[in-house]
Amino acid sequence: MIKDILHKIKSSLPSSVTLVAVSKTKSKEQITEVYEAGQKDFGENYVQELCDKHEQLPKDIHWHFIGHLQSNKVKFIASFVHLIHSVDSLKLLLEINKEAKKNKRVINCLLQIYISGEETKFGFDFTECLDLLKSGELKQLANVNVVGFMGMASNTNDANQIHKEFSSLKKFQQSLVTNKHPLNVLSFGMSGDYKIAIEEGSNMIRIGSIIFGERDYSKK
Numbered sequence: 001m002i003k004d005i006l007h008k009i010k011s012s013l014p015s016s017v018t019l020v021a022v023s024k025t026k027s028k029e030q031i032t033e034v035y036e037a038g039q040k041d042f043g044e045n046y047v048q049e050l051c052d053k054h055e056q057l058p059k060d061i062h063w064h065f066i067g068h069l070q071s072n073k074v075k076f077i078a079s080f081v082h083l084i085h086s087v088d089s090l091k092l093l094l095e096i097n098k099e100a101k102k103n104k105r106v107i108n109c110l111l112q113i114y115i116s117g118e119e120t121k122f123g124f125d126f127t128e129c130l131d132l133l134k135s136g137e138l139k140q141l142a143n144v145n146v147v148g149f150m151g152m153a154s155n156t157n158d159a160n161q162i163h164k165e166f167s168s169l170k171k172f173q174q175s176l177v178t179n180k181h182p183l184n185v186l187s188f189g190m191s192g193d194y195k196i197a198i199e200e201g202s203n204m205i206r207i208g209s210i211i212f213g214e215r216d217y218s219k220k
Helices: 002-012 028-036 047-056 071-077 090-102 126-134 159-176 194-199
Strands: 018-022 041-044 062-065 083-087 107-113 144-151 185-187 204-207
Touching: 002 018, 002 028, 028 041, 028 047, 041 047, 047 062, 047 071, 071 090, 083 090, 083 144, 090 107, 090 144, 107 126, 126 159, 144 159, 159 185, 159 194, 185 204, 194 204
Parallel strands: 018 041, 018 204, 041 062, 062 083, 083 107, 107 144, 144 185
Antiparallel strands: none
């Protein structure tokens, strides 16, 4: 069943789009089933849960951290995390750089941009992000590689609003692209809005409930 669902989703995606299966609260057995169906990129929101799953599951999985990340927890995932989507402060970037250096790695990161009007979401506004990208401090972080941006649209059924929010991030990204620093990863779009996200230029979508079924909130 999961194999068929996964195949249906992947076959509908442009080749340029990476699917991240959001596996938060899902069991080792559920993730293994999706992995054995050919999925290698998985996204987690909680550090301890991610560490436990990394220990128990195949080492060729690409683990994406997609939740709000506290600076004091970076050290637990720095040795293996594939991509951190949710970098929302210079303080966090500095900590990622420090822990990456300890592990002799360069960690790829996305800057989270605040594109919705909801207080529950995090991120830089466009001006703050632009200031950071121009700053001398960012250029000195040799163990961090900022490769693009992540955004979350408002939780609304208004498709026009979602289009506008995603479009604003794509336009911001396009205004910054250079040969030296392409910033070409755009992570936006989830189970409910990923089709709109792709229309607006996303090349990395984060899907959980369509693949695994609805989240079990009793576990977290």
